[in-house]
Amino acid sequence: RKEVEQDPGPFNVPEGATVAFNCTYSNSASQSFFWYRQDCRKEPKLLMSVYSSGNEDGRFTAQLNRASQYISLLIRDSKLSDSATYLCVVNPDSNTGKLIFGQGTTLQVKP
Amino acid sequence: EAQVTQNPRYLITVTGKKLTVTCSQNMNHEYMSWYRQDPGLGLRQIYYSMNVEVTDKGDVPEGYKVSRKEKRNFPLILESPSPNQTSLYFCASSLFGQGAGNIQYFGAGTRLSVL
Numbered sequence: 111r112k113e114v115e116q117d118p119g120p121f122n123v124p125e126g127a128t129v130a131f132n133c134t135y136s137n138s139a140s141q142s143f144f145w146y147r148q149d150c151r152k153e154p155k156l157l158m159s160v161y162s163s164g165n166e167d168g169r170f171t172a173q174l175n176r177a178s179q180y181i182s183l184l185i186r187d188s189k190l191s192d193s194a195t196y197l198c199v200v201n202p203d204s205n206t207g208k209l210i211f212g213q214g215t216t217l218q219v220k221p
Numbered sequence: 222e223a224q225v226t227q228n229p230r231y232l233i234t235v236t237g238k239k240l241t242v243t244c245s246q247n248m249n250h251e252y253m254s255w256y257r258q259d260p261g262l263g264l265r266q267i268y269y270s271m272n273v274e275v276t277d278k279g280d281v282p283e284g285y286k287v288s289r290k291e292k293r294n295f296p297l298i299l300e301s302p303s304p305n306q307t308s309l310y311f312c313a314s315s316l317f318g319q320g321a322g323n324i325q326y327f328g329a330g331t332r333l334s335v336l
Contacts, residue, residue, distance in 0.1 A: 142323060153311055153327035154264070197264065201323055207252050207271050207315075208279060209323065213263035 111136055114200050116212035124220055127188045131215045133198030134180045142201035143174055145183050147194045148214065154197055157183075188219045223248045227312050227328035234302055235336050242297045242331050244312030252315045252323065253295035254279070255287065257308040258330075264311070270295055302335040309333075 116133045123129050135143075143160035158165065160172040160181050171184040181198055198212035225246045234240055246253065254269035256279075266279030270289040284306055286298040295314075299306060309332050313325040 144324070146325075151330075153329055154325075155327070156324050159324065206277065207254065207269045207323060208277070209254070209266055209325070210280075211256075211264035213261070
C-alpha cells in the first residue's frame with residue numbers, strides 16, 4: 111500500500127461545478143498535511159495547509175479526518191484556471207523533514 | 222525576489238559522466254530538499270537537509286549525493302549517472318523542516334536525460 115494515495119483522475123468538470131478530491135495516508139502518526147497545485151511541467155506550489163479543524167481559503171476548503179486517515183480538498187465554483195494537478199502531501203514524522211507526496215489528481219475544468 | 226534557483230534547467234548527458242545540479246535559495250531557509258518526478262510515480266524525495274551540515278536520505282537516495290556546506294546552497298551530485306536517473310528534478314526549501322512550518326518553495330525544475 112502506498113503511503114499517500116490519491117485518485118489520479120482526470121476529473122473533468124464544467125465551469126461552476128463543485129469538485130472534491132480525497133487523499134488517504136497510511137501512517138497514523140502523521141502530523142502535517144498540505145495540498146499543492148502543479149501546472150503542467152511547472153513546479154508545485156502550496157495551495158493550502160490542512161488543519162485538524164478544517165480550513166477554508168476562498169473557494170477552497172480542506173478537511174482532515176484522522177480517524178479514517180484521509181484528507182479532502184473541495185473546490186467550489188470551479189474556474190478554468192483551476193485546471194491543474196493537485197498533490198496531497200504528508201509529513202509522516204514530525205521529528206524529521208521527510209515528506210511524502212501523492213501521485214496527484216488531475217482536474218480539467220471545461221467551459 | 223524570494224526564490225529557489227536551480228541550474229541547469231535542461232541537461233542531456235551520457236552514462237557515467239559526473240554531473241552536479243545546483244540549487245540556491247535567498248530566503249534564509251533552514252530546510253532544503255531534492256525530489257525527482259516521474260510519470261506514474263509522482264514526486265519522490267531524494268535527500269533533504271534540516272540545516273547546514275545536516276543531510277538525510279529520502280525515499281530514493283541511491284545514486285545521488287548532496288552536501289550542505291552553506292545555508293543557501295544544496296547541490297545534487299550524480300557521480301555516475303545512469304539512464305534510470307532520467308527524470309524531472311525539483312529543489313525546494315522551507316523555513317523549517319518540521320510540522321506545519323514545512324511549507325515548501327520549489328525551484329523551476331531541471332529536466333535531465335541520461336543517454
